[in-house]
Amino acid sequence: MDYTAYPRNDVLCIDMRSFYASVEAVKLGLDPMKALLAVVGDPNRSGSIVLAASPALKEKYGISNVSRFFELPIHDPALIIVQAHMGDYIHVSVEITKLLMEYAPKEAIHPYSIDEIWVTVNGLEKLFGDPCQIARKIRAEILESFGITCSIGIGDNKFLAKVVMDLHAKKQGIAVCRYEDVSEKLWPAPIEKIWGIGNRMKKNLNRMGIITLGQLAGSDLKYLKKRFGVMGEQLYWHAWGIDLSPVFGDFIKTEQKSFGHGMTLLRDYSESEIGICILELCEETCRRARTAKQAGKTIHLGIGYSKESSGGFSRSRSIITPTNITMDMYEVCMQLFRTFYDGSSSIRRVYVTLGHLYDDDQTQLNLFEDISKRKNLGFVMDNIREKYGSTAILRASSYLPGGIAIDRSKKIGGHFA
Template sequence: MARNILHIDQNCFYASVEMQRHPELRGRPLAVCGNQEERHGIVLAANYLAKPFGVKTGMAIWQAKQKCPNLIVLAPDMAEYIRFSKMAREIYADYTDQIEPFGLDEAWLDVTGSAVIAGDAMHIAQEISRRIQFELGLTVSIGVSDNKITAKLGSDYKKPNAITRIEKDNYKEIVYPLPVEDLLYVGPATKENLRRAGITTIGALAESPVEFLHRRLGKMGVILHTFANGRDISPVQTTEYVPTIKSVGNSATTPRDLCNNGDVRLMLLLLAESVCARMRELMSRCTVVEVYVRDTELRSFIRQCKLPSPSCSSAEMADAAYALFLANYHWEKPIRSIGIRGSGIVENGMYEQTSLFPDEQRRERWERIDKAVDDIRHRYGYMSLQRALIYTDPLLGSINPKDDHTIHPVGYFA
């Protein structure tokens, strides 16, 4: 039986919530932006009156104001956005329990089993759209299809406040001419790789030989070929579904630019402590360490390496990340933000190849030390016990990357 899948995208969500809270700002170009003093001074969301001026998500505030001198800039209120997101999901829950969030402002709904009670998928989409506008004062764009990937293409196809149905009878007409980067999981690197092969539209991707795509992109080439042809069997998870955690990471835009290896070493150690503390809370270890670096010109890279054995030692993680950094960064520009991630997560107690050599014994000692530090900080506060290295730079050392870690609308560590 064909499924009925909706993808709902709340239009300019953060900016729309602010206009709902501040009616006097309606009719004026508006952007929700990060805190410049904390060096998060970028546009998180802009309303539709600001976008024609060229104001875009991820743009620096000063650039946005150059393009739109009358731009109203507001600080984000994440608690309020979370509240509106929960209210929207309460509306979705009236139609199905299969609700899979995709960020605060987007969600997939499987309404296949709701047709008998609530009507077909288009009727449900229209009703949800009306209710969101009436009850929350916001607008949504909704894609209607038989799978998640195509439904998201539908919600992106026409904005704001629109419903687009894309199914077998009109799939090629609507989807094939779209740019290949409109397809979920086609990022900048994949887009460039496909462009070099002469593939610039979803239709060209769909009609390319799957063997060629496999040679060029590996397993992801086969997956993207399937998605481009409108085939996706992944289920919409139920509301109670808790995903398996595959990685734990943390990144920070630093209080000042990092200018030397010592600065980087300090920040990686701080971040590794927070990541390893989270892994211990999850009773897990990582097998792969990733490091992320972004310079002052917003150029970035990610590198990773495999650990000899699963670990949640902050010293070992910081050492591995620092070695990756030294091998890949040549100080053309200072560094604005940096991050670290442990992936290939395994549970504590899983079978592993043990060793009697000093490296294994050293890892176990460091993990016991980290656990003791966790206990002290839990009782007396994060700043009650610090490494001596942290005091070499009071500004960088003042960061509490675990307790102060926030999820920003624009993710740079992916």
């Protein structure tokens, strides 16, 4: 492969090791790399997910981020179990980003998740040294300032930086992969270890006899495109270490295509009480749409049954006039529910979506119905909640046993703040 035509940058991919567990360990005055610590969503539920396990706990007992609370080695007196505090993790993540702004401009920093971030350090040699020296300085300063160990991958683009971080930096601390290093450092890796290749794609590629990234690089590009479309082409170029995604600019500005909310319920819900959840999810979805001055014509409802029942449905319906009024969306969702619900299964997951968006000020009012009062009521409720909190004004149904709004108000991303 001739790489002369492809851009070369100095991109760092920084990953905080066991971020949630590390933050909790530091709060307790413990060494994040040595403590046996697990962060769980809700310690009062045996089936609660382990959100993070310290490196020592992973190594000693094989606990991972897909383990459950009941799988933890509670017989070990050294084990520490703490409840997740999402507010703390967000705060530390923001402070780490502020630290990185001392090394690179805002336009060169691209947060990927709460514990992972790309930083492009082109042209900073005179200030901080070469990319490896910059990585060492950042790693040392994060450890000194926050007590958290991080791994850093360095590459000519985001893909190379990310993959070399996953494959090598998590063991070495800092690892580098340039275009010329791809065959040596990346090709021997199993495809499931490569960022962007999920379980389904792994199975598809394995059926084609492709086990390693090197075998993917040696595949026929035309066949990959025919089999997988644009994704097949992207996989091929990634296998050669080529990634043309931007390394500077506004990375988070995207066009909003829909508004939606959903959740996995803490218990099985019956037909008689699921309507309360649907109403509250519609309320939040329409609030976001109103805030963005958008209205939608397509309303979608998804229902997932409990494990005992399995299955569910996902259906949508379009309306004539775009709306962001809660009760309009709720009524359509309930029509969908009554039409497609099997009548007996317990419900464990629910989500709603408002799509096919229009600018709210461009939508036409129904001449035979005065909806301005209902729209104004929604804006008034939004303003009260924005000023005094999400539970400052609630529907009476939210106080019934099936209500979820009060519990959700205490959480960030589905976990306690």
